[in-house]
Amino acid sequence: MNIISNAPVVQVLQQLHQEASREFPKILKGLSKGVFRKLRPEDMKDAYIAISKGQGEFIYDFLVKKEAKNIIEFGTSFGISTLYLGAAAKQNGGKVITTEILPEKCKIARKNFEDANLSEYIEVREGDALQTLLDAPDEIDFLLLDGWNDLYLPLMKLLEPKLKKGAFIYTDNATFKSARPLMDYFYSHSGKYKSRSLYDEKGGSELTEYLG
Ligand SMILES: C[S@@+](CC[C@H](N)C(=O)[O-])C[C@H]1O[C@@H](n2cnc3c(N)ncnc32)[C@H](O)[C@@H]1O
Numbered sequence: 001m002n003i004i005s006n007a008p009v010v011q012v013l014q015q016l017h018q019e020a021s022r023e024f025p026k027i028l029k030g031l032s033k034g035v036f037r038k039l040r041p042e043d044m045k046d047a048y049i050a051i052s053k054g055q056g057e058f059i060y061d062f063l064v065k066k067e068a069k070n071i072i073e074f075g076t077s078f079g080i081s082t083l084y085l086g087a088a089a090k091q092n093g094g095k096v097i098t099t100e101i102l103p104e105k106c107k108i109a110r111k112n113f114e115d116a117n118l119s120e121y122i123e124v125r126e127g128d129a130l131q132t133l134l135d136a137p138d139e140i141d142f143l144l145l146d147g148w149n150d151l152y153l154p155l156m157k158l159l160e161p162k163l164k165k166g167a168f169i170y171t172d173n174a175t176f177k178s179a180r181p182l183m184d185y186f187y188s189h190s191g192k193y194k195s196r197s198l199y200d201e202k203g204g205s206e207l208t209e210y211l212g
Contacts, residue, residue: 069094
């Protein structure tokens with residue numbers, strides 16, 4: 001298994017995972033705002049709502065094995081997942097484009113990438129993913145979907161023409177009801193997508209290959 005050994009990346013990740021492990025009250029507070037209306041990104045402005053260490057290590061290892069170079073992420077937050085992607089991009093001679101709608105989160109994420117010495121491998125696009133990824137580059141090797149789940153399907157359709165044959169899509173929280181339209185899309189297009197569920201400590205994710 002490929003493991004991140006770069007000291008600044010390991011240090012920043014350790015600190016951020018530790019902070020994220022203490023954020024349960026912030027998540028509850030944010031979720032409470034979404035009881036009577038749809039949850040908004042601002043409701044979670046202080047929360048990482050990040051992938052777990054296990055997910056990050058899986059993704060890093062997978063990207064290095066696949067030698068993925070063109071990596072796109074929907075949902076930066078404070079950059080925990082992006083650090084795994086950035087470390088793999090550095091290893092593979094590639095690049096990450098990640099996008100986040102909240103400016104304050106972008107600012108903090110950029111600082112985290114600097115502290116990890118990964119800035120040159122990560123471009124942060126501030127704004128709504130459906131706009132910021134309109135001109136995403138062709139030949140995408142890997143797409144991480146980890147933003148608001150109701151945008152998963154529209155984003156997938158936006159990026160589909162830019163996926164390389166044999167590209168992979170990792171969908172976090174794939175078992176949530178709001179991710180259902182994307183899962184239905186994958187499973188009803190079995191000639192185009194080959195998908196499998198991954199069970200991790202946080203719940204269900206999905207790893208999907210684009211067959212072209
Ligand atoms: C689950 S968090 C991402 C966690 C991050 N991937 C990690 O593991 O560290 C989802 C993020 O998506 C952002 N987001 C929500 N809607 C968005 C949109 N339309 N465009 C870009 N980012 C969006 C939220 O502000 C939030 O920070």
